[in-house]
Amino acid sequence: MADCFFLGQSRNQLNASSAESSKIVQQELLQRIRNLEDLLKKHVGAHAIVGGQAGQDEPVSPPTTNASASTEADCGSNKSFSNSNNHNSNSNSNNNSSELPQSLLQNVGSLSISPQGHVRFEPQSSKLDFHLAQISASEYRNQVNSVNEEKPSGFPFGCDDPASRDRLLARLPPSRYCDALKDTYFRVFSPLFHILHDPTFAEEYERFRQDPGSVSLSWLALLFVVLAIGVTSLSDDDPLLPDLGREATPSANIRVISEQYRSAAMQCLAADQVLSRHSMKTLQALVLLIYALTHSSQPSWVLIGMTHHVAIAMGCHLDPDNFNLSLVEAEERRRCWAGLIMLHMIQKISFRNLDRQRLSRDVRLPLDANDLDLMKNSGLTMDQLRHPTGPTQMTYLLFKFRLYDIALAICNEIFSSEASPAVIAKLDNDITSQQELWTARYHSDTSVEPLPSQHFAHINILFGYSHQLRLLLHRPALNRYLTGDINDRTHSSRNRCLDAAKGLLSIQKTLAESPQYAPYKWYTAGLASFHAFHAAVVLTVIMMNPESQAEYDEIHALLVDALQVFHLLSSRSSLCEKGIPILSQLLEMASPQPQHLSIPQQQQPSQPELMSNTVPSPQDTPISLLTHGGSVSEPTFDFANTHTETIQSQLQAQYWVTASSIPWNNWGFLIHQV
Incomplete structure (x- = not known):
């Protein structure tokens, strides 16, 4: 009767091991069990990724089930691999030593690479795994070649008859x-x-x-x-x-x-x-x-x-x-x-x-x-x-990576229980800190040679997304302000939204009108226009509740310009095409002039326009001010418009996370067909 053993090994291979080696394996297994018991007691619910790759915060790695899983012969030594499981901080910028027992942090495994370049990871964290994984590279090549003879399943990419x-x-x-x-x-x-x-x-x-x-x-x-x-x-x-x-x-x-x-x-x-x-x-x-x-x-x-x-x-x-x-x-x-x-x-x-x-x-x-x-x-x-000096080919991706971390944290706050003022202030300061890093990094290269146009595009895109995040972060407080809950905190959030919305319209206009950004029209007509539409709706609501005649006039002029940009992009952007009639109606609704208003306020610097040949400096970036000196009076309005509250209801954060989340049918009260 033929022998059968896990991973396709013959018993003769294992019999070659000495009794001393078997004893070592048994001792190590017992120690690993004790370590796992300690981990269960100390780290229940904590993130633990070693060998088995199981963790609460990460999808579980599937077990190796192939009957002939292998490692390359020269990768089997326990001394060939360094410790791999250094857990990063939240920003992933620094690596900290894992708290897991050192015996579990030794050999993570090896890579098996076929002549065709196909790669397979072989987990290996003990001497037992080492014994069970000793299949030669030639056997792995035979295994890969045998797969070629099988009729492949194209799911989810193709049909039963793959193209030649x-x-x-x-x-x-x-x-x-x-x-x-x-x-x-x-x-x-x-x-x-x-x-x-x-x-x-x-x-x-x-x-x-x-x-x-x-x-x-x-x-x-x-x-x-x-x-x-x-x-x-x-x-x-x-x-x-x-x-x-x-x-x-x-x-x-x-x-x-x-x-x-x-x-x-x-x-x-x-x-x-x-x-x-x-x-x-x-x-x-x-x-x-x-x-x-x-x-x-x-x-x-x-x-x-x-x-x-x-x-x-x-x-x-x-x-x-x-x-x-x-x-x-x-x-x-x-x-x-x-x-x-x-x-x-x-x-x-x-x-x-x-x-x-x-x-x-x-x-x-x-x-x-x-x-x-x-x-x-x-x-x-x-x-x-x-330690690079100026921006590199990887700079934008790394900055965007950190910005998505902030975005996820913001969405966790606004879509869960009401965030505390301290949390809002921290996240707002996180955005400001990133903006200052971008400006300093891209400025650092201008003394050597002119900054390439692609870097100007990158910093506009980064600032655009950061403005979008500010609109989402301060949305709950803005909604409270618009419904009469007016205090220092909600007034500050209202001003932060105002600055962010102005910045978004400026970025869309710059990208749409400057010839050097023509290769980025896909972005301008897509994500930048979504952000601009979001900003325009926010500005319209603020314009219906202005703090002064000057503020009303400024916002009205910005929205008129934005409508022209939407017309310019409408042939390439379905979002702009849908947004044009809505913005037109909003401007018409906001056309009645408000009574002169006087509200004590502390002026905050507006976001500068990100022009085609300039990079904003750190001091141009507004500092987070979530508290103001003095009290804020409640404004009075003379807008006899029955749709004001309905428009404000369209500012729910879930409608503005992505372009696909916009409920176009909800705007039917303005026009019959969007």
């Missing part, structure tokens, strides 16, 4: 169009969501140009995603659009072409059997695919979950320092994991899924460094890489 490589290659555009879209992606989008190592992709793309059949299906999927994202940045009059698409309008062409390339990317992943084997190209393609879907307002929650488990299967939930990887390979892993966390936070906010579940933060954030500086021939030390 030739059919997939045929879906690519002509070479010169492929070059143009690829260049557009790396000029516009790569600095915004810097997941790829640009020089590495450039080398791989050159090999692809010379021999298209030589690339892997996962790399081909990555190329299709790059093209799908790049096409969204084309201008309406770009000659590529009518050549690549047949739709009636440029915006429709962009949408359809991008969908076609995303679909081709999914078919490539299905043909590559994404559910059973993965490479870094697979993970990069999945992360960028989620990014593309998010920016196209397409559902991606399920795909995020799948990508998360693909990353775990590859060991990306552990810091790359645990493995023998080059600096570029390590940073590619960190970038993918950080990007996945960001996308996960975006979806949690969109779904208002604000529970404690979160992805592991045990992986250090990527280095704030340029791609060329990571190369072996750069000559830079790690200390130099960790």
Whole structure:
């Protein structure tokens, strides 16, 4: 009768172990049980991630079930790996030592890599695991090759008959169009969501140009995603659009072409059997695919979950320092994991899924460094890489990462019990601190050479999102102010909303009218217009309750300008198209002049306009002032408008978290069809 043992090992392999080794294994197992009992007593409900990867704040890592899971022979030594489970602080900027017993913090495991580049993480935290994991690299290659003979399941990416490589290659555009879209992606989008190592992709793309059949299906999927994202940045009059698409309008062409390339990317992943084997190209393609879907307002929650488990299967939930990887390979892993966390936070906010579940933060954030500086021939030390002077290719992503942390904290407050004034003040100060960091960082490069236009775009986008967060943070207090609960605190929040709304309209106007921001029209017509519409509604309500005639006149002029910008963007933006009749009606409703008002107030500096060739300085950023000296009188109004309270009811925070959450039908009291 044939022997059968877990992981496909024969008994003869285990019999070769000495009695002393078995005794050591038993002793270690007993010690591990004692340690686990201590952990259960001391850390019930706490975040604990080691070996088994189970934790309250993180989805549980699936157990390894493959009968022939393996590690490379040269990765089996217990001394080959350093401790990996350093738990980050809330900002993830510093690593603290874990409180877990040292015996559980030793060998996290190893990476098994096939000749085709497919990667699998093998958990390994004891000598017992070491004995059970000794399968040669050649056996792993045989296992990967045997998978090729099976009929793959394309779920969730394709049908039962996956497309052949030739059919997939045929879906690519002509070479010169492929070059143009690829260049557009790396000029516009790569600095915004810097997941790829640009020089590495450039080398791989050159090999692809010379021999298209030589690339892997996962790399081909990555190329299709790059093209799908790049096409969204084309201008309406770009000659590529009518050549690549047949739709009636440029915006429709962009949408359809991008969908076609995303679909081709999914078919490539299905043909590559994404559910059973993965490479870094697979993970990069999945992360960028989620990014593309998010920016196209397409559902991606399920795909995020799948990508998360693909990353775990590859060991990306552990810091790359645990493995023998080059600096570029390590940073590619960190970038993918950080990007996945960001996308996960975006979806949690969109779904208002604000529970404690979160992805592991045990992986250090990527280095704030340029791609060329990571190369072996750069000559830079790690200390130099960790302390850059001006903005790098990674600066924006790292700033945005921290901003999403603040966004999640704000949503946790405004969608739960009423936040205390101290919490509001802290979160407001957190936003201000980030704004000061952005300004100082981007200013630091201007003394050497002019700041590239992409950095001006980045800081406008950062400030835009921070203004949006302020509107959400102070929304409950603003609503109380508008309903008559007027005191120092609500009056301060009202002024903070006023400043933030002005800043958002200024940013949209700058991005829409300045030629240097033409490649970012996808953002201006999308997220920036959503933020501007939010700001316009807030300003309209404030204008109906003005503190002075001068304030009324200023807001009215801003809204008239905003309406013109919405008209300018309406051909590219369905949101602007829907928003135009609403803003027009709101302006008409607010046209009656209010009686002259006089309210004691402390003036706060307004947010400066973020012009196309300037970066706001730290002193331009308003300091959080949530208390004011003196009392605040209740204003009196002469607006005989029956819709004022109905408009105010549209300011509920849940309506303004994402563009898809706007209840357009609720505006039917203004117009019959939106």
